[in-house]
Amino acid sequence: MITDLQPLLIEAKSTIREAMAQLNTASSGCLLLVDGNGALRRMITDGDLRRAVIAGHALDADLTVLEPVEPTVARRGLDEDGARRIMRERQVVHLPVLDETGRPVGLYHLGRMSAPILLSAPHMGETEQALVAEAFATNWIAPVGPHVDAFERELAETVEASEAVALSSGTAAIHLALRLLGVRRGDRVYCSSLTFVASANPILYEGAEPVFIDSEPESWNMSPAALERALEADRRAGRKPAAVIVVNIYGQSADMAPILDLCDAHDVPVIEDAAESLGARYRNRASGTLGRLGVYSFNGNKIITTSGGGALIGGDREMMAEARRLATQARDPASHYQHSTIGFNYRLSNVLAGIGRGQLKALDDRVARRRAIFERYRQGLGDLPGVGWMPEPEWSRSNRWLSVITLDPDRTDRHPYAIMRLLRQRNIETRPVWKPMHLQPLFRGADYFTHSERQSVSDRLFLTGLCLPSGTGMTDDEQGRVIDALTEAVAI
Numbered sequence: 001m002i003t004d005l006q007p008l009l010i011e012a013k014s015t016i017r018e019a020m021a022q023l024n025t026a027s028s029g030c031l032l033l034v035d036g037n038g039a040l041r042r043m044i045t046d047g048d049l050r051r052a053v054i055a056g057h058a059l060d061a062d063l064t065v066l067e068p069v070e071p072t073v074a075r076r077g078l079d080e081d082g083a084r085r086i087m088r089e090r091q092v093v094h095l096p097v098l099d100e101t102g103r104p105v106g107l108y109h110l111g112r113m114s115a116p117i118l119l120s121a122p123h124m125g126e127t128e129q130a131l132v133a134e135a136f137a138t139n140w141i142a143p144v145g146p147h148v149d150a151f152e153r154e155l156a157e158t159v160e161a162s163e164a165v166a167l168s169s170g171t172a173a174i175h176l177a178l179r180l181l182g183v184r185r186g187d188r189v190y191c192s193s194l195t196f197v198a199s200a201n202p203i204l205y206e207g208a209e210p211v212f213i214d215s216e217p218e219s220w221n222m223s224p225a226a227l228e229r230a231l232e233a234d235r236r237a238g239r240k241p242a243a244v245i246v247v248n249i250y251g252q253s254a255d256m257a258p259i260l261d262l263c264d265a266h267d268v269p270v271i272e273d274a275a276e277s278l279g280a281r282y283r284n285r286a287s288g289t290l291g292r293l294g295v296y297s298f299n300g301n302k303i304i305t306t307s308g309g310g311a312l313i314g315g316d317r318e319m320m321a322e323a324r325r326l327a328t329q330a331r332d333p334a335s336h337y338q339h340s341t342i343g344f345n346y347r348l349s350n351v352l353a354g355i356g357r358g359q360l361k362a363l364d365d366r367v368a369r370r371r372a373i374f375e376r377y378r379q380g381l382g383d384l385p386g387v388g389w390m391p392e393p394e395w396s397r398s399n400r401w402l403s404v405i406t407l408d409p410d411r412t413d414r415h416p417y418a419i420m421r422l423l424r425q426r427n428i429e430t431r432p433v434w435k436p437m438h439l440q441p442l443f444r445g446a447d448y449f450t451h452s453e454r455q456s457v458s459d460r461l462f463l464t465g466l467c468l469p470s471g472t473g474m475t476d477d478e479q480g481r482v483i484d485a486l487t488e489a490v491a492i
């Protein structure tokens with residue numbers, strides 16, 4: 001329901017021309033004609049104004065020339081399903097909601113009520129198109145070029161890292177990171193269990209053995225306690241992992257200090273999968289820059305996107321040069337085509353790097369907007385029974401890539417899937433929290449270390465969590481629709 005009605009209100013003393021101008025800027029497709037007391041007299045659409053002009057009224061005539069029409073209205077308190085029913089029966093696309101004195105307090109607009117609201121749609125800014133056009137104009141339509149070089153430089157500057165290598169995906173970046181760290185067939189590689197499968201798939205590409213580590217409840221990311229037990233168990237067995245992939249889910253850093261201390265003590269390199277956490281911070285450092293190597297994703301659903309793309313971040317110049325070589329089919333320095341090692345076609349196109357440069361300029365705004373979206377959800381839904389929130393420890397500044405709630409089964413009998421289904425009927429996309437990797441058929445039999453002897457935190461989060469629409473292109477009205485739908489879904 002639209003509740004900011006000020007831009008839609010108009011009085012009879014206004015002219016047809018003024019009404020046309022006001023309608024032109026109002027996105028609702030109608031105006032609300034009110035009397036001196038603010039009570040609704042009628043609705044005005046484009047068609048009403050057009051018919052008045054065709055009937056011979058001048059553009060400077062006031063709105064008293066419009067025929068009185070009894071509008072279809074609803075009383076305050078009507079929910080969205082009720083509004084849909086009335087609109088269907090009366091065949092109207094607008095339904096004003098009035099208070100007891102006849103003043104409009106809301107407006108249901110069928111078009112708005114049914115437009116899809118996605119979880120995290122791409123949000124293009126003002127400069128991307130110009131940068132893509134530049135790539136076309138200069139014919140740099142290749143996986144090399146000035147935008148790639150500039151994007152790498154600008155990304156490294158943004159996160160205060162010494163170097164970035166732009167790649168075709170975040171998955172490619174994780175794969176290269178494993179290669180660069182010398183992971184081989186049969187090696188054990190630890191990985192956060194609560195993540196998207198792309199974090200762990202590259203372990204299998206290399207024929208290595210994944211070992212999954214549970215989350216801790218404060219950040220939902222890798223539990224240092226579980227990591228410690230895994231490292232100890234391996235030490236007792238006379239072995240150690242070749243690498244640890246720490247994932248920063250939903251835009252929040254893991255508690256990197258104890259994780260890095262443990263990995264240093266056992267001499268194990270850390271890859272930080274920051275695919276979802278670009279723009280977030282761990283204490284005073286940019287998320288993604290704390291491990292030996294860091295990974296970002298610019299997939300279409302991420303906080304900034306190149307439609308598809310990723311980057312590897314690191315401080316070791318030789319390693320970064322090797323990453324570039326491996327990503328371009330590992331060509332030896334010879335004038336003919338010569339290859340001594342396996343290479344990959346993993347470089348980002350210059351056209352897409354142009355999009356990335358434009359997107360990067362908006363990163364701070366995007367983080368601020370995602371955080372504001374989270375806060376509005378928390379204020380709008382905070383009183384609902386059993387609804388909890390993804391926490392943000394004092395050492396974290398999350399980018400709130402996705403706003404995630406949990407539903408406490410002791411306090412509500414609403415299951416996330418039931419809510420997901422109800423919201424789907426309203427054309428609102430929500431998603432369950434990642435299904436942990438130790439529960440995936442793909443990784444059946446893999447070792448798994450829980451946060452405590454009796455508690456698997458990632459299992460609980462999977463069963464109770466729900467990700468809400470969080471895209472920065474979502475309007476306030478649309479978020480209001482999500483809040484209303486969730487309130488109804490949780491309250492039924």
Ligand SMILES: Cc1ncc(COP(=O)(O)O)c(C=O)c1O
Pocket residue numbers: 168169170171172195196198199247248249273275276296297298299308309310
């Ligand atoms: C945690 C995590 N890791 C890795 C990836 C892989 O990134 P990409 O889709 O760019 O390959 C993603 C996202 O897709 C992700 O969410």
